[in-house]
Amino acid sequence: MAREVAVVQASIAREGGQELRLRWLLGGLSASLVLAMLVAAGMGAVQVPLRRLVESALGMSTLSDDQRTILFVIRIPRIVAAALVGSGLSVSGLLFQGLFRNPLADPYVIGSSGGALLGASIGVFLLPAVSIAGFGTTALLAFAGAIGSIVLVYWLASVNGRTPVVSLLLAGFAVSTMLSYSSYFLETLDQGFGQGMHVLSSWLHGTIGQPTWPQLAIVSVMLGIGLAGSVPLARRLNTLALGEEYATHLGISVQQTRIAVILIGSILTAAAVALGGLISFTGLIIPHILRMILGPDHVRLLPATALAGALFLLLADTAARTIIAPAELPVGVLTAFIGGPFFLFLLRKARREVLS
Amino acid sequence: MPLLEFGHINFGYGSGELFHDLNGWIFANDCIALVGRNGVGKTTLLRLAAGTLAPQSGEVRLKQSVLRSMKQREIAKLVAFVPQNVDLPFSFTAEQFVEQGRTPFLKMFGGLGVADRKAIERAMGLTDTWSLRFRVFNELSGGERQRVKIALGLAQQPQLLLLDEPMQHLDIGRQFEMIDLIGTLRREGIAILASMHDLALIEGVFTSVWLLSPDEPMRQGSPREMLHPAVLEDAFNCPPRHRPRLVERTRNRMELAI
Numbered sequence: 001m002a003r004e005v006a007v008v009q010a011s012i013a014r015e016g017g018q019e020l021r022l023r024w025l026l027g028g029l030s031a032s033l034v035l036a037m038l039v040a041a042g043m044g045a046v047q048v049p050l051r052r053l054v055e056s057a058l059g060m061s062t063l064s065d066d067q068r069t070i071l072f073v074i075r076i077p078r079i080v081a082a083a084l085v086g087s088g089l090s091v092s093g094l095l096f097q098g099l100f101r102n103p104l105a106d107p108y109v110i111g112s113s114g115g116a117l118l119g120a121s122i123g124v125f126l127l128p129a130v131s132i133a134g135f136g137t138t139a140l141l142a143f144a145g146a147i148g149s150i151v152l153v154y155w156l157a158s159v160n161g162r163t164p165v166v167s168l169l170l171a172g173f174a175v176s177t178m179l180s181y182s183s184y185f186l187e188t189l190d191q192g193f194g195q196g197m198h199v200l201s202s203w204l205h206g207t208i209g210q211p212t213w214p215q216l217a218i219v220s221v222m223l224g225i226g227l228a229g230s231v232p233l234a235r236r237l238n239t240l241a242l243g244e245e246y247a248t249h250l251g252i253s254v255q256q257t258r259i260a261v262i263l264i265g266s267i268l269t270a271a272a273v274a275l276g277g278l279i280s281f282t283g284l285i286i287p288h289i290l291r292m293i294l295g296p297d298h299v300r301l302l303p304a305t306a307l308a309g310a311l312f313l314l315l316a317d318t319a320a321r322t323i324i325a326p327a328e329l330p331v332g333v334l335t336a337f338i339g340g341p342f343f344l345f346l347l348r349k350a351r352r353e354v355l356s
Numbered sequence: 357m358p359l360l361e362f363g364h365i366n367f368g369y370g371s372g373e374l375f376h377d378l379n380g381w382i383f384a385n386d387c388i389a390l391v392g393r394n395g396v397g398k399t400t401l402l403r404l405a406a407g408t409l410a411p412q413s414g415e416v417r418l419k420q421s422v423l424r425s426m427k428q429r430e431i432a433k434l435v436a437f438v439p440q441n442v443d444l445p446f447s448f449t450a451e452q453f454v455e456q457g458r459t460p461f462l463k464m465f466g467g468l469g470v471a472d473r474k475a476i477e478r479a480m481g482l483t484d485t486w487s488l489r490f491r492v493f494n495e496l497s498g499g500e501r502q503r504v505k506i507a508l509g510l511a512q513q514p515q516l517l518l519l520d521e522p523m524q525h526l527d528i529g530r531q532f533e534m535i536d537l538i539g540t541l542r543r544e545g546i547a548i549l550a551s552m553h554d555l556a557l558i559e560g561v562f563t564s565v566w567l568l569s570p571d572e573p574m575r576q577g578s579p580r581e582m583l584h585p586a587v588l589e590d591a592f593n594c595p596p597r598h599r600p601r602l603v604e605r606t607r608n609r610m611e612l613a614i
Contacts, residue, residue, distance in 0.1 A: 101445040232464055239459050241446055249408050249437050250459040250512075251429030296446035299467070 029307035086313025088272035093283020098237030106284035111176035116273035119145025146266035203277030206332015222271035281339020364414035392568030398551035406437035436509030451489035457511025479510035499530030519550035
């Protein structure tokens with residue numbers, strides 16, 4: 001009896017230790033995110049020193065009009081956008097990996113981003129994307145596109161409730177390619193303004209351009225809904241990892257959970273794509289690295305993934321707009337350079353572990 | 357009062373009928389081995405008992421409530437199903453795996469409480485898997501994995517444990533460990549229904565045998581009655597020329613049991 005009590009206490013203590021580790025990680029990520037935002041706001045063609053920023057934020061000094069315009073119209077919206085996009089992509093990657101029971105799933109790889117892009121393109125070519133209603137509709141169409149493509153890929157790739165790596169990647173690749181090129185097709189139908197073409201081209205490259213504050217507000221709301229919706233799903237994804245039969249037996253409604261994950265994951269993908277277009281591999285790298293630190297428990301992974309994704313894409317985007325200044329690199333190019341090799345490394349590892 | 361009752365069950369996949377008017381009762385202290393040839397429906401019967409499949413007609417009753425009218429969460433608090441194979445895509449530890457057994461007890465947003473921790477620790481203690489708790493489930497040996505799976509079932513604090521081929525892929529030493537574990541579970545007052553492939557391991561462990569054969573009513577009896585060459589030859593469709601081999605095996609069994 002005494003032993004039993006001691007053991008339970010030890011278990012709770014260890015649980016406490018893990019809790020502490022998670023808290024440190026979350027604290028560290030939050031602090032880094034704030035710091036990175038401040039530093040990124042100062043970086044660019046016009047440098048604004050960090051001290052000036054902090055002072056003006058505290059009302060101790062004022063910025064020049066030029067500095068103010070650069071900060072509030074150009075840099076800060078972009079910084080916020082990068083954080084939102086990174087967070088959305090990473091969390092949807094985490095959800096899709098749980099849903100597909102496959103650590104290689106990612107909104108880009110499985111074609112969900114492609115679907116969102118096609119949906120969004122329809123919006124851009126039919127409606128003026130600059131207006132709030134127009135952007136809202138575009139985001140909604142992106143959401144519909146994301147759902148459509150993931151349902152299609154899921155249906156194509158699943159074999160007896162499992163999605164083998166090979167069929168997931170092939171189905172995702174095919175659907176994603178078809179959808180992306182359908183967007184080009186829309187472009188040729190676009191007569192006139194050229195506005196749509198410009199937007200589409202930046203989406204296909206994965207560029208976070210100059211979002212307006214209303215656009216950011218819409219995407220923030222979508223991200224908020226997506227994150228809040230993920231919270232009750234995280235534990236279910238743990239149980240779903242045991243397989244459909246086990247999860248059903250333990251009282252999880254598998255079908256409902258799947259539908260919920262597809263909806264929430266698609267909202268997050270659509271939010272990210274509406275701002276940043278096709279940004280590859282972020283949803284793959286971030287959950288994977290965190291899984292190495294925290295283990296596979298989705299409940300613990302969820303908040304860490306949201307923060308780390310925001311931080312990662314903010315850093316990547318800041319690098320993309322400064323390393324070859326005054327020219328800018330689409331951040332999608334950068335994530336592809338970082339993520340591509342990482343993905344191949346995982347695939348190589350998966351061949352040994354998952355497929356064997 | 358039976359813990360679980362199969363009443364006039366009819367069930368089949370597609371057009372073929374697997375069970376016709378199947379009846380059976382499981383009482384609190386029963387330890388039943390479910391035997392029969394491949395494809396006869398052993399796993400299906402376990403799934404019917406777990407509530408993950410529903411009969412086409414007839415009713416499964418759990419403590420006199422109709423199973424199909426119960427919520428799966430409520431069923432899972434009384435009946436635990438331990439499947440034959442588990443295929444985990446991520447590297448969960450043994451403890452995280454066993455924690456899933458508390459799923460039916462958790463609220464929508466709630467985490468594990470002290471009572472849940474205690475149930476997990478006790479389940480892992482009984483199955484002698486506490487020392488494996490930080491190990492990655494997928495890296496455990498077959499015998500260890502089998503015990504951890506049973507620990508997940510025990511974390512549900514069930515009154516009835518359904519085991520699908522618990523002895524499969526175990527070497528003889530691990531089979532003896534499993535026999536000891538089943539003895540421990542019986543002392544805990546948990547009823548057991550286990551599908552068994554290896555008839556040699558039934559006697560002295562299980563209190564009764566349910567024998568399924570195609571197109572015939574299920575037969576029930578003590579291991580001594582049911583593991584009789586004449587009964588088995590028919591049920592397992594053994595060619596007559598192998599009768600001496602079958603007799604020898606079952607005779608050995610009898611001698612071992614004495």
